[in-house]
Amino acid sequence: MAPVTVKKICCIGAGYVGGPTCAVIALKCPNIIVTIVDLNKSRIDAWNSPDFSLPIYEPGLVDVVKEARGRNLFFSTDVDKAIKEADLIFVSVNTPTKKSGVGAGFAADLNYVESATRRIAAVATSSKIVVEKSTVPMRTAESMRTILEANSKPGLRFDILSNPEFLAEGTAISDLFSPDRVLIGSLQTPEGLDACRSLIEVYANWVPKERILTVGLWSSELSKLAANAMLAQRISSINALSAICEATGANIDEVAHAVGRDSRMGPKFLRASVGFGGSCFQKDILNLVYLSESLHLPEVAAYWRQVVIMNEYQKRRFSKTVVDTLFNTITNKNITVLGFAFKADTGDTRESAAITLIRDFLSERAHVTIYDPQVEEAQIWYDLAEAIPDTPIEQIKKQVTIAPNALDAAKNSEAVVIATEWKEFIDIDWKAVYDTMNKPAFVFDGRMILNADALRQIGFKVKTIGRGEKI
Numbered sequence: 001m002a003p004v005t006v007k008k009i010c011c012i013g014a015g016y017v018g019g020p021t022c023a024v025i026a027l028k029c030p031n032i033i034v035t036i037v038d039l040n041k042s043r044i045d046a047w048n049s050p051d052f053s054l055p056i057y058e059p060g061l062v063d064v065v066k067e068a069r070g071r072n073l074f075f076s077t078d079v080d081k082a083i084k085e086a087d088l089i090f091v092s093v094n095t096p097t098k099k100s101g102v103g104a105g106f107a108a109d110l111n112y113v114e115s116a117t118r119r120i121a122a123v124a125t126s127s128k129i130v131v132e133k134s135t136v137p138m139r140t141a142e143s144m145r146t147i148l149e150a151n152s153k154p155g156l157r158f159d160i161l162s163n164p165e166f167l168a169e170g171t172a173i174s175d176l177f178s179p180d181r182v183l184i185g186s187l188q189t190p191e192g193l194d195a196c197r198s199l200i201e202v203y204a205n206w207v208p209k210e211r212i213l214t215v216g217l218w219s220s221e222l223s224k225l226a227a228n229a230m231l232a233q234r235i236s237s238i239n240a241l242s243a244i245c246e247a248t249g250a251n252i253d254e255v256a257h258a259v260g261r262d263s264r265m266g267p268k269f270l271r272a273s274v275g276f277g278g279s280c281f282q283k284d285i286l287n288l289v290y291l292s293e294s295l296h297l298p299e300v301a302a303y304w305r306q307v308v309i310m311n312e313y314q315k316r317r318f319s320k321t322v323v324d325t326l327f328n329t330i331t332n333k334n335i336t337v338l339g340f341a342f343k344a345d346t347g348d349t350r351e352s353a354a355i356t357l358i359r360d361f362l363s364e365r366a367h368v369t370i371y372d373p374q375v376e377e378a379q380i381w382y383d384l385a386e387a388i389p390d391t392p393i394e395q396i397k398k399q400v401t402i403a404p405n406a407l408d409a410a411k412n413s414e415a416v417v418i419a420t421e422w423k424e425f426i427d428i429d430w431k432a433v434y435d436t437m438n439k440p441a442f443v444f445d446g447r448m449i450l451n452a453d454a455l456r457q458i459g460f461k462v463k464t465i466g467r468g469e470k471i
Helices: 018-028 041-047 061-068 079-085 111-123 140-151 172-177 190-203 217-248 252-260 281-294 298-325 353-363 377-387 393-399 406-410 430-436 452-458
Strands: 008-012 033-037 073-076 088-091 128-132 158-162 182-186 212-216 334-338 367-371 400-402 415-418 442-445 461-464
Touching: 008 018, 008 079, 008 111, 018 033, 018 061, 018 073, 018 088, 018 172, 033 079, 041 073, 061 172, 073 079, 079 111, 088 111, 088 190, 111 128, 111 140, 128 140, 128 190, 140 158, 140 217, 158 190, 158 217, 182 190, 182 217, 190 212, 212 217, 217 252, 217 281, 217 298, 281 298, 298 353, 298 415, 298 442, 298 461, 334 353, 334 406, 353 367, 353 377, 367 406, 377 393, 377 400, 393 400, 406 430, 430 452, 452 461
Parallel strands: 008 033, 008 088, 033 073, 088 128, 128 158, 182 212, 334 367, 334 415, 367 400, 415 442, 442 461
Antiparallel strands: 158 182
């Protein structure tokens, strides 16, 4: 066999990974027809919207879609047609943590991966290269191959590749334009290596070949989990040190700067915060914990579990700081939470620290007002209902208000809590905010983005995470 020249790509899944990734592939590879399919009609309609009201917010994404959509980039709910026509299929569906059954709370739920794989087997009339793009447990490719071979038509061949994404939400487009590396895993057989070369040639349209790494299939699957686990580990490490700083009067900014100047470590991911969130970090670490336990490696499992435990502790510690500072009670007090997305420059709320903070505030019977520049109201209500399942949404809405801007959110509140590092929160007219608040007026900076001294000059009482200042 020789490597297949890829002329048509199908991506199953039009979410945070599949949408931006394949939009950029279409932009950079004008000779390849790229079709992104999803069974969610409203999502596909949003991708096709005339005014480019895309279903996800990502800086630069609209420009990419504007240039490629209708030329060689298409969005469709006709999954079967796209599968039949494609030479290469990305499987980019959701793999959430299981909520019930064996491995609940740790293992990945592969229902969507299996459904997509079975659909490929049922529909395909020619041989395909099938690429894992979702974050999956190790050996998932083996399961996919078994399903494909057991259910496909005679004479067809399916080669499975692993091509994990390493995107950071908020910078996904620039990450895709100039990636640190593209990782492709394949079976080390002649057929597997040919399939690998086919995908290399797609990326080589814009990625220097020295940045395209080829490894074994299982190493590729583990590398994705390992990368996210080690990044999250750095965040939990600096957050653990931030607790010591607050107790001793040290400044976590200064500690992180000193540590980051060590060339063996560098400064990235050493910024203390109220905790990490997003679709990958916690899910992938829990996946690693489950894998370790399955392999009878309890010490390894305990090591990685502690990263998640520390992250949850950081969120609890911050919400407790708010209560303790507000004279040990926030019952019937008005708390403003600025930011609901898990990080700036995204509308993604999965595992957002804000959700945990708000849940804690509501359990203390506070009234909470929320403002986020990108998260839709419906998403906020959905997330809060899921986070507080024992409380009817009608009751939650009696305690929670969603405001159209930061100034309105802060009116008549006792405290403002920064939960997401949106740049616009730095540029707020804080004097105007102070004038509308109850006194004493408190600011709790969970992202270390505000000038605490300037706020104090206005009259605020300020608590910044990782700084041992008394107020």
